[in-house]
Amino acid sequence: MKVSVVIPLYNAEPFIGRCLDSILNQTHSDIEIILVDDVSKDASLSIAEDYQKKYSSIKIIKHSTNKGSMMSRRDGYMAATGKCLMFVDSDDALPLDAVEKLVSKQVETNADIVLGNAVKIYVNGRRERLVDNVRANAKKLDFLKALLDEKARRCLWGRLYRTSLFHDHELRNLENMTIYEDACLLYQVAVNAERIEPIDDFVYDYYENKASVTQRVYGKKQIESIIMANSIISEFCQPFTQISYDLQHRVAKTVFALYSEDISIEEVKKLLKKHGMQKYGEFTTACKILKLADWWFLLKRFVYVRTKLSK
Missing domain, CATH: 3.90.550.10 (Spore Coat Polysaccharide Biosynthesis Protein SpsA; Chain A)
Structure with a gap:
């Protein structure tokens, strides 16, 4: 072959x-x-x-x-x-x-x-x-x-x-x-x-x-790439209702982590709105979907990014 x-x-x-x-x-x-x-x-x-x-x-x-x-x-x-x-x-x-x-x-x-x-x-x-x-x-x-x-x-x-x-x-x-x-x-x-x-x-x-x-802190260009990619992933996976919760959980965790990166929360929200993904960046959505382990991951990412930026 x-x-x-x-x-x-x-x-x-x-x-x-x-x-x-x-x-x-x-x-x-x-x-x-x-x-x-x-x-x-x-x-x-x-x-x-x-x-x-x-x-x-x-x-x-x-x-x-x-x-x-x-x-x-x-x-x-x-x-x-x-x-x-x-x-x-x-x-x-x-x-x-x-x-x-x-x-x-x-x-x-x-x-x-x-x-x-x-x-x-x-x-x-x-x-x-x-x-x-x-x-x-x-x-x-x-x-x-x-x-x-x-x-x-x-x-x-x-x-x-x-x-x-x-x-x-x-x-x-x-x-x-x-x-x-x-x-x-x-x-x-x-x-x-x-x-x-x-x-x-x-x-x-x-x-x-x-x-x-993947070893760096993300700026606006990387963040928009992540949002665009997750928009496409959501589009292709949404027809499969059996995995709808898994899809929402994965995208919400990925998107919410973007608030830790090297641009303002408002800029992240603008990019989410631009690509029709704003619901995944809402705190109410995160509270419904994310688990305790997810919040621990988000905290670690925040500390990692702040440490990098302070050097």
Whole structure:
């Protein structure tokens, strides 16, 4: 089976060689690599082009203007010719038998999505296992509920997808989303999947990157991205009434946390109103939906942000 591996590329000069080597050396041989360069300002594209000269399996798509990783992934998956595809971030890597193990489960079960586990590798060398809690032969509602309840990772990497999930359905992709864009796409894909299968194997090496946006305090641009993403997630998940409470809880918790960030409460409320999400930012809504553990999370995020801002 041919597998397309999509890699959004932007300023990954220190890591892209490691990433490409891990894919080129896979035990599964039928792989095409699609790199989408989003106008990198370092030597990332040059390194990728050097690899392309040596390996015919590598395709490079070049953006003329910076569009963000969501559009890079879109251009990558639209160019994919494999029956299945994967996403790999340019600063991460795959264990050498990752694709083989994911493909084996897909062939065995004919699943639309195969979920693998990941290892997070911190800058100091510490390793942490990231494991999804999703049952075998899961249906879309099982997977959506697991995502909403934080029992499954809300990221695209570490999974194998049937390419038709991306080619045969209308998906919403927005330019210059700076955060939450992978979760936004994952939920859209999940609503069209009929069978999801987990495997016990660890198929992804997720390297901590201190420059990552998820390590920062959020400003207006990041906050609007989060609100837009949750608006799209709500739109795609609302038809499934069985998970309506889980959806409202997840969105309310995410939105209410934005009041801790580096813009005023009034600015957050304006952005919520702009995208039709104002009900999730109301204190009365939060009191009805959020649990004690959620308020503890919100307090910790507030303390973290204030500490960062005071330095």
